[in-house]
Amino acid sequence: MEIAVVGRHTDVTDKFREHVQDKLTKVTQLSPNTRRVDVEVTHENNPRLSDVSERVELTVRSKGPIIRAEAAADDRFAALDLAMEKLSERLRRSRDRHKKDHRRRGAEDARPFADPSTVDEVLAERSEPEPAVLETPGDSVEHQLGDSPVVIRQKLHHGEPMTVDDAVERMELVGHDFFLFIDKESARPAAVYRRRGWSYGVIELDTTCAAAAPVTALT
Numbered sequence: 001m002e003i004a005v006v007g008r009h010t011d012v013t014d015k016f017r018e019h020v021q022d023k024l025t026k027v028t029q030l031s032p033n034t035r036r037v038d039v040e041v042t043h044e045n046n047p048r049l050s051d052v053s054e055r056v057e058l059t060v061r062s063k064g065p066i067i068r069a070e071a072a073a074d075d076r077f078a079a080l081d082l083a084m085e086k087l088s089e090r091l092r093r094s095r096d097r098h099k100k101d102h103r104r105r106g107a108e109d110a111r112p113f114a115d116p117s118t119v120d121e122v123l124a125e126r127s128e129p130e131p132a133v134l135e136t137p138g139d140s141v142e143h144q145l146g147d148s149p150v151v152i153r154q155k156l157h158h159g160e161p162m163t164v165d166d167a168v169e170r171m172e173l174v175g176h177d178f179f180l181f182i183d184k185e186s187a188r189p190a191a192v193y194r195r196r197g198w199s200y201g202v203i204e205l206d207t208t209c210a211a212a213a214p215v216t217a218l219t
Contacts, residue, residue, distance in 0.1 A: 001028055002036040010043035016076060023084055027060060030091035034062040041076055050074060056083045060091065067094055068174040090173050097169060159189075159209075167192045168200055182209060 003024055005017050020039055027034050038059040044052065052072035056079040060067045067090050071082030140155035161184040162170075171179035177194040183204060190204040 001034050003039065004036065005039040005041070008040060008042045009045070010041060012041055016041070016080075019077060020080065023080060024058075026084070026088060027091065030088060030095060031060060031062055031064075031067075033064070034060055036061045044072075054079045056080045058083050058087050060087065064094065065170055065173055067091060068176075070175065086175060090175065094173055161187065164190075164192060164202055 001024075003021060005012055005020055024037055024039075027037055038057075038061070040057040040059075042055040042057070044055065046053075051074050053074055054076035055070060055072040056076060057070035058068065067087065069083050069086035069090060071079050071086060073079040073082060137156050137158040140153060142151055142153045144151055157180075159180070159182050161182045163184050167179050167181040167190070170181070171177075171192055171194070178191055179193075180189065180191050182188070183190045186204065187208040188204045189207070189209055190202060193201050193203070195201050
């Protein structure tokens with residue numbers, strides 16, 4: 001399993017890298033097919049946010065869906081511990097879901113578009129990006145919104161038709177409030193989003209798209 005540690009607006013010490021290596025050994029126990037884990041460390045310079053000045057984001061890439069967790073604290077070691085707790089829970093949930101799907105597929109014919117190897121999470125935020133040409137899934141670009149300090153990251157993801165239930169599950173696995181997908185029944189671009197408690201909403205566009213088409217999202 002490859003582990004890549006990067007820092008944004010901060011340097012990452014060898015001591016922290018070694019600590020990350022030790023903590024992430026648990027990932028292979030919960031997800032043996034994991035190929036790579038990306039660890040991103042961000043430092044917030046605003047003194048008003050000193051209690052959450054260190055943010056750690058963990059992204060697990062395997063044959064199945066991408067699973068992500070993040071946490072913030074006043075110390076990056078503590079933030080890593082918090083992020084690992086969230087990640088472990090999502091890995092367990094994904095493992096249990098995989099076992100359940102495997103048992104169900106053993107009793108049913110394989111459903112179309114059920115191969116999870118091409119699934120990628122799609123995130124959306126409300127800011128409108130400047131035009132950008134992204135051609136290959138995985139490509140991304142960042143730009144600043146005018147003269148403001150707002151930075152917008154635009155990324156192209158591979159879209160796959162799925163049910164609303166599957167989309168909610170994917171959203172929970174990456175730990176975000178939005179998830180874009182192609183509705184399997186209507187072939188329309190759609191988004192599930194978190195409401196209050198265990199309530200979710202679904203938005204669909206009044207158009208159809210080709211199966212497994214690339215989807216651009218703001219992250």
